[in-house]
Amino acid sequence: MDYFALGLGVGVLAGLLVYGARLLALRRRAAACCRYDERQQAARGRAFRAAFLTHLIYAALVTVLTAGGASWLDVPEALFLGVVIAVGVFAQVCIWNDAYFELSEKPRATILPLVLLGVLQLLNVWRHVAEDGWLPGGRIDFITLMGLSVGALMLLTVVTALIKLSADRRREARDEES
Amino acid sequence: MKNLKLKAARAALDWSQQQLADAVGVSRQTINAIEKGDYNPTIRLCVAICRALGKTLDELFWE
Numbered sequence: 688m689d690y691f692a693l694g695l696g697v698g699v700l701a702g703l704l705v706y707g708a709r710l711l712a713l714r715r716r717a718a719a720c721c722r723y724d725e726r727q728q729a730a731r732g733r734a735f736r737a738a739f740l741t742h743l744i745y746a747a748l749v750t751v752l753t754a755g756g757a758s759w760l761d762v763p764e765a766l767f768l769g770v771v772i773a774v775g776v777f778a779q780v781c782i783w784n785d786a787y788f789e790l791s792e793k794p795r796a797t798i799l800p801l802v803l804l805g806v807l808q809l810l811n812v813w814r815h816v817a818e819d820g821w822l823p824g825g826r827i828d829f830i831t832l833m834g835l836s837v838g839a840l841m842l843l844t845v846v847t848a849l850i851k852l853s854a855d856r857r858r859e860a861r862d863e864e865s
Numbered sequence: 866m867k868n869l870k871l872k873a874a875r876a877a878l879d880w881s882q883q884q885l886a887d888a889v890g891v892s893r894q895t896i897n898a899i900e901k902g903d904y905n906p907t908i909r910l911c912v913a914i915c916r917a918l919g920k921t922l923d924e925l926f927w928e
Contacts, residue, residue, distance in 0.1 A: 724891035726904045785894035792893075 727786035734780035742773035758825075764832050771836040778840075779847050790848055791855050798845055805841030808834045866902045871925050874918045875900075888917040 723731060749765045760768070781787035788797050812834035821831065875885050875896075882900070886893040889910065898904035899914075906914070911926050918925070 724895050725907055725910060726895040726898060727892060785892065785898075789892075 723786060727784075730784035730786035731781055734777045734784070734786065737780050738773040738777035741776045742769055745769040745772055760827055760832070764827065764829055767829070768832060768836055771840055775840045775843060778844050782844065782847050782851055790852055794848075794852055798848055801841045801845045801848070805838045805845065808838030808841065812838065868900050868902060868925070871914065871918075872900045874920050874925060878918065880918075885914070885917060889913040 746766070746769055749762070749769065752759075753762060753765070778787060782790065785791075790797050812831055815830045815834065819828070821827070875882070880888075882896045883893045886896045889896075890913070891910065895904065895906075899906050899910075911922055915922055915925055
């Protein structure tokens, strides 16, 4: 039996089920959900600009390093890493400007899925590295890179969200006193 | 610059930031940012806030 195909099939099926359930939940709250107000839209625009610039600078750096003969990563993997870094910049700027999710209203529902996803990614890397080592063929392969970068992104997002939540609570307590 | 007039008008109705935010269709953080002077709202949002609090633009947003 081809366990890879079986695992892939089960994974895709599970993903579709989760996506379908999420879609149903979103439809129920369609009126209020996923709308950003004018301040949040402006903040998201600034975050997008920061992410875009980050990606441009990163792509230029990769091009220069590749032309210089660097062989730490293959180009597709390097570009994937750039996308993850840009998404990370977008998420951190949005969180810091209250323009991503209802962090202060629903902290657990917001943070727990990110922790779960980050830990799952890192566990996947651990399993993969145990089988094939860190650098099969002398380079980081895609599975290791994806797991590490996405896992790190999720956990970094959690840390940012927790710091922001804590800062907001301190600020609100100060405001109530004054 | 803080918008103390807005905060006072909201407090006079005994509304929380969340209640005002729900009434005008924005996030609580946006109302907080306006009161703190961190965000300069559009005229459309100013009018919505004035309507919700029963005040005029001059009373809440004119210095």
